[in-house]
Amino acid sequence: MSDASHASVVWRGTAASVALLVIFLAAWQWGPGLLRIPPFIIPPLSMVAEEAVRMWHVSALATHTGITAAEVLAGFILGSLLGAFIGYLIGMSPTAELALSPYILALQIAPKVAFAPLFILWMGFTVYPKILVAILIVFFPVMVNVLTAIRTVDPDLINLARAFKATRAQIFWKIEFPASLPPLFAGLRIGSTLAVVGVVVGELVGGNMGLGYLLSFGEGQANTAMVFVAILMLTLVGGIAYLLVILIEQRVLHYLPKRAMSGF
Amino acid sequence: MSDVIRLEYRDVTMRFAQGAGHLTAVQGVSIAVRDGDVVSLIGPSGCGKSTLLNIGSGLTAPSEGQAFVDGERVEGPNAHVAFMLQKDLLLPWRTVIENVMFGVEIQGVAPAERRRRAQALLENLKLADFAGHYPHQLSGGMRQRVALARTLAVDPTVLLLDEPFSAVDAQTRMVLQRELAQTLKRAGKTALLITHDLIEAVTLSDRVLVMSRRPGRIIDEIAIDIPDRDDPLKRRTHPRVTEYVNRLMDRLDIGAPEAA
Structure with missing residues (x-):
């Protein structure tokens, strides 16, 4: 694709995207009225916006969002580190993989969010059970991606390094680790969105903090607009987390051809 | 060019476990490459050419026999050899x-x-x-x-080259062949070149070794008596090239009905 035709594709795509957004927002604002859907089912856009302003002043929306964001960040970072670490460890030791794979598989099949009530029983209505659910849920995609990456490094590359008399550590740091970075980042992208799921489930189950709490509070009040605001803010938190991963990815994997890393 | 042997395979046999029994990839192969010489190894697919390269670079140990580089027995990867695939x-x-x-x-x-x-x-x-x-x-x-x-x-004193140019287009290949030939000559390197390209084998080498079908053995050795080893493009036009290529085709049974 030439630069000029690529630029025109980008321009047309962006224009269509913006047009879709405008149509969606308009449908949200006027659709419910036209279709006679009551506001407690789908509140129009303006009502949700008013509710957001009210919540900002009255319900400490900013604080709750901040708490959720901090939990997401902590859960994501710790879960990613743990997942990557275990992934590299198992990837380099076939024995460890053989020994651990049934347990890892079992834990992977178990729905991680179901652990939320348990963690709350253990740690009370604090931020920790939420972070723990996020860690658990982020762990797997990161670990599996790293493990697969280490397994699929071209054996000829390893032989090349061996022929130069590379040590095990040199093979890891000069070949396996850099080769695993693109799949690692693919895992981190998935993990960043899953971290939000883990945290919000934790907050829904118990406590009086965070957007998950506002979500269930709004539900209890039959305040549909409040639920919408909480959902929007959660999406925003997840979106920012995802964007941060992409920004870091683009710096780290700068050597990849541009189109192999198209962002979304 | 001296008479020092830089790369030597002494009665090398390689067997791989396969199912209950084993498969003999290479059988009793002896090769000696003198300092500064370029020797090509040709043979049908699966005759163990690449196995010999792995043994020479110390990545695999032979089942029997030994490989030597610069007079030292190859017991693992070493700084005297480098390979290119x-x-x-x-x-x-x-x-x-x-x-x-x-x-x-x-x-x-x-x-x-x-x-x-x-x-x-x-x-x-x-x-x-x-x-x-x-x-x-x-x-x-x-x-x-x-x-x-x-x-x-x-x-490295010895280069092991395993079909280094088979993935590039024909014209680029000729340019790369000339660059390789000039580089090897200039640096006085010894090389073992594995190739499927008969003309490449003839134009780049001092000698061509022909291997049999599995289990691979050396069945012929042809000294290439054409000047200008550092200029394969010039060598290509030499009338004797056809003669050597025909002999290689004959040894490899190319054209015989069962080879298809």
């Missing part, structure tokens, strides 16, 4: 010059010396302008030249 094996996260420095970096050569060597090789191989490029920005032929530079950077 059909795949360029460039690391996508390293620039061209960093890829060239890969081997010397592992061997612990001082950074300034690494850079000096890599720079010199890139200039020789007309890659100096691309030192800061990443592999995906290069053509197949250029990538293979970078791989050659990486192989030469560790300054």
Whole structure:
């Protein structure tokens, strides 16, 4: 694709995207009225916006969002580190993989969010059970991606390094680790969105903090607009987390051809 | 050119476990390559050519027999040998010059010396302008030249080349063959070249060894008596090339009904 035709594709795509957004927002604002859907089912856009302003002043929306964001960040970072670490460890030791794979598989099949009530029983209505659910849920995609990456490094590359008399550590740091970075980042992208799921489930189950709490509070009040605001803010938190991963990815994997890393 | 033997296989046999029994890939192969010589190894697919290369580079130990490089028995990877494959094996996260420095970096050569060597090789191989490029920005032929530079950077006495140009187009291949021939001549390197290309074998080598079907044995050895080993393009036009190629085709049973 030439630069000029690529630029025109980008321009047309962006224009269509913006047009879709405008149509969606308009449908949200006027659709419910036209279709006679009551506001407690789908509140129009303006009502949700008013509710957001009210919540900002009255319900400490900013604080709750901040708490959720901090939990997401902590859960994501710790879960990613743990997942990557275990992934590299198992990837380099076939024995460890053989020994651990049934347990890892079992834990992977178990729905991680179901652990939320348990963690709350253990740690009370604090931020920790939420972070723990996020860690658990982020762990797997990161670990599996790293493990697969280490397994699929071209054996000829390893032989090349061996022929130069590379040590095990040199093979890891000069070949396996850099080769695993693109799949690692693919895992981190998935993990960043899953971290939000883990945290919000934790907050829904118990406590009086965070957007998950506002979500269930709004539900209890039959305040549909409040639920919408909480959902929007959660999406925003997840979106920012995802964007941060992409920004870091683009710096780290700068050597990849541009189109192999198209962002979304 | 001296009479020192740089690379030697002494009665090498290689068996691989297969099912309950085993499969003999190479049977009693003896090869001796003198200093500065280029020897080609040709033979049908699966005759164990690449196995011999792995044994020479110390990546695999033979079931029987021994390999020697510079008079020392090969017991593992060593600094005297370097290999180059059909795949360029460039690391996508390293620039061209960093890829060239890969081997010397592992061997612990001082950074300034690494850079000096890599720079010199890139200039020789007309890659100096691309030192800061990443592999995906290069053509197949250029990538293979970078791989050659990486192989030469560790300054091996013996080069093991496994179909190094079979993945590039015919014209690029001829250019690369000439560059390889000139580089080998200039640096006085000894090389064992595995190839399927009969003309490549004849135009690049001092001798061509022919291997049989599995289990691979050496069934013929042809000394190439054509001048200008450093100029395969000129050699190509020599009338004796056809004669050698015909003899090789004959030895490989190319054209015989069962070879198809």
